[in-house]
Amino acid sequence: MTPSSLSVRRFPLLAAPAVLLVLAGCAGTPTADAAHDGDAGTAWSYDGAGSPEHWGALSDEYDVCSTGTEQSPVDLPAPTKGAPLDLVAGAPAKGLTADNGHTVQFTADDGATTRIGGEDLHLVQMHFHAGSEHTVRGEAADAEFHFVHADGKGALTVVGVLAEQGAHNAAYDSYVAGATAGAGRASTVDIGAMLPEGRSHHAYSGSLTTPPCTEGVQWIVLEDTVELGADQLADLEAAHVENARPVQPLGDRTVEHELR
Template sequence: MNRRYFLQTLSALPFALYKPATAVGSEWDYKDNDPQHWSELSAEYRNCGVGLNQSPIDLDHGIKATLPQLEIDYGDNFTTVENNGHTVLVAAGKGNHLIVDEERYELVQCHFHHPSEHLLKGARFPLECHFVHRLADDEIAVIGVLMKEGHRNDAFEEILTLAPKKSDEKVDIPGGHLAIKDLLPDTLHYIRYSGSLTTPPCSEAVNWMVLIKPIEISADQIARFAALYPNNARPVQPLHHRPVLED
């Protein structure tokens, strides 16, 4: 993928985008305010209705391409696990990086959706993890990891154990240590496209990289997350004329 394609559409985004979802208000949700109507809730959410580069999408008909290798350098420095009313969110401390396109993105947080937001050739997965990164000049890159039923995952177990049952609560991660790398598959081939945040304000110019190989979590872990969030996935959005590139 030619990096210029993304730079053409990337623009400076306000810092507010990187704050937990609670920072933009908790008036939106997946039930009483159907995602189809998010754009009606606030002028700031306009993109959710009229944006032509929205996420998630069905990752199908990808164009084969030689994509730059992802260098993921996550340490184990994480601060809190928060139930923010929209998801379970793990806040990252400093020193967790993604290097792609010769740029060094800093990991800000990761969080989860049940079921998966992206489809892989029409298939939906039980969960999806989003690793949200930003560059110093406020470009956003998100790595999506699809999660299927299988073996128990230790890092997800720790997150589930810490996750507050009530919304708008957070707890410190003991010692700040969390083996977040366990939430990545052993191969990092990915599908890339230009999309948006999947929650209000649905800001665009987000550099999406969804890993093709899913990780495994247990049926029990899926059920425990579903007890907190029975459905926190935005429906698939139209692709319009965007290229989808597959490694």
């Protein structure tokens, strides 16, 4: 996405194989108000000439991918089981799930909300990475899900959920089915059922994990993991695997154990 007005709305899914819906903004604050593939002639990827170490050189628009000081993902400390996140999921959200070339993305219909830290935020979209982008003490999980929210001005809060192979998780069935559908598929995302029961979490200021890597994103990564069945992970990995940006330097930032 590119800088523009600060209205919050849902975006048409970009269907071109090499295009990812990205959320960006102006003045260092990413916003959720336009769908854009960055530089139309610039292809980025997770390997080869377009891989993460080259993102900053692919386009002037992606420069912060290499020059930014608050980039995501990061390596997280050991779980602390600290203050629980004030998170109240709204009604199950309906929308469209489709492969956008870099991940399988659920794009929510208008009206989907989640209350986080006492504020009602719009659920914009969710997607996955396999393995995880955030690591914990240097260890990656089997997968990571990002639930992307925007406030009334378009500023982004992303709830990250790490997943490990285990028992089949029926709450993810509708979303995983979209990974195998090929074309877009109507889906329902029930955040209340998809998140782990525990709400202890890590919070820090970071960025988008894909170009243009815009900073100013509020990250909340839940400490407890969810389990997915081997069949569910296999379906996701058949769509995309190793679609994770490596961890970035934490620098002067501090990972908090409660949302401030």
